[in-house]
Amino acid sequence: MAQETNHAQVLELDDIQGTVLRQRPLPFAGAYFLLRIDDAADGRRMLRRLMPHVASATRWWDPPANAWLSVALSYSGLRALGVPQASLDSFPDAFREGMAARAERLGDTGESSPEHWDAPLGSAEVHVAVSVFAPDDAGLESLLETAREALSDLPGVSVIYRLDASALPTKRTHLGFVDGIGEPDIEGAGVASLAQRMDGGNYGYLPGFGPTIKAGEFLLGYTDETGRLTPMPQPDTLSRNGTYVAFRKLHLRVAEFRRYLKDNSSSPEEEELLAAKMVGRWRSGAPLVLTPDHDDPTLATDPQRVNDFTYREQDPVGLRCPLGSHIRRMNPRDALADSVVDVKLHRALRRGTPYGPMLPEGQLEDDGAERGIVFIFMGTDLVRQFEFLKSQWANDGDFAGLGTEKDPIVGNNDETGTFTVPRRPVRRRLQQLPRFSVTKGGEYLFLPGIRGLDWIAGLEG
DSSP states (O other): OOEEETTEEEOOGGGSBGGGTOOOOSSOEEEEEEEEESSHHHHHHHHHHHGGGBOBTTTTTSOGGGOEEEEEEOHHHHHHTTOOHHHHTTSOHHHHHOTGGGHHHHTOOGGGSGGGSOTTTTSTTOOEEEEEEESSHHHHHHHHHHHHHHHTTOTTEEEEEEEEOOOOTTSSOTTSOOOOOOOOOBTTOOTGGGSBOTTOOBOOOOOOOSOOBOGGGTSTTSBOTTSSBOOOOSSGGGSSSOEEEEEEEEEEOHHHHHHHHHHTOSSHHHHHHHHHHHHSBOTTSOBTTTOSSSOOHHHHTOTTTTTOOOSTTTOTTOSSSOTTSHHHHHOOTTTTTTSSOOGGGGOOEEEEEEESOOOOTTOOSOOOOOOEEEEEEEESOTIIIIIHIIIIIISOOGGGTOTTOOOTTTSOOOSSEEEEEOOSSSOEEEEEEOOOEEEEEEEEEEEOOHHHHHHHHTOOO
16 A cells, blocks of 8 residues: 655555656667457456566666567557456546546547547457667567567457557657656655666656656555545455556648748748747747747757746747647646646646658658657546546647647647747747547557556456
């Protein structure tokens, strides 16, 4: 159980799948697999064989086989594995319904609607999601071979989808931005002190420079920001050290993004500034609040400075970082201090992984290749956290006084949208904002603690 020491919760790191609290190193090679279970006994055998390869938050820096593996389950997957109905009924409605059923509230409409998703994403056939990452291709292939052997004599388990997703040579997203900045500081996670390996390698953690967030916002079994325990699935083995996952495959229209910048700028320098205004950071990761007129790569690589800023005191009207920029929407920080909204109740713990080949630098026409990002959200309340972020902050501008404006990067824009750039003496309002991010599929998953995974694997028919 969670223990209290001077009112600070002590996390059971040995029981928490490491991917929840730890960042992957750069570079990395990886893949996501979706599995269907046609025989519960075979499915449970598969889990038992995978479990020795699941790195806990404690073992993250010395993972089994020098590779990182995590296992998550859909509602239909729990049922296919033989989880009792009483336990299934204890899971929250959003998880049981699945992402496809809740697409409209997420802004997954039009070309992003489930009818256009890549099969089998969003279907009841998706039972188990396995992510595998390693520092290089050799490490990845070694673990994959082990997994193939584990499944070779289990006819009741089928791999129905694979998506390779590895760090790009630039170590950035397809849109050219450094990602993974500003993760929340989780009470008891021990992340800041473990940000560097003993050999000096950087595991990607950059302090969030905000109030520490209660562990119960991201891990079941611990108190959250309201001082309560989030409703937990039963039995008790499943009620601690797990979390819910929103798995999203997002296609990025890189060429269209480049063209939009070019069409609305008079020089390459202005293109870079407009890109930064839309995101809220320069491509290097340097925040506009701290360096509004030019990029500062040195600042971007300083973990003690890159997130050390606020909006209410340093940029109240968005002259540096527009009110509707992507990062300001996803984490308003102190900007809503005078409102009834508690930002700490809507924080996102996320992981992003690029997939597909890079579009050659400077190319303005789409080459037809599939490229984008696998977006992973983790938290204990899918509705209050992930769905709120999508519906209220990404696809609605009212909270920032922007009316119908949507997130310029991930909002469900349709070429009729706008994006406002505050400036003096006259603000600039960009028109006909297209959709740069198209949802290609997704699912709500349950990522149990390691003991919970063991309980599921040990069920008897």
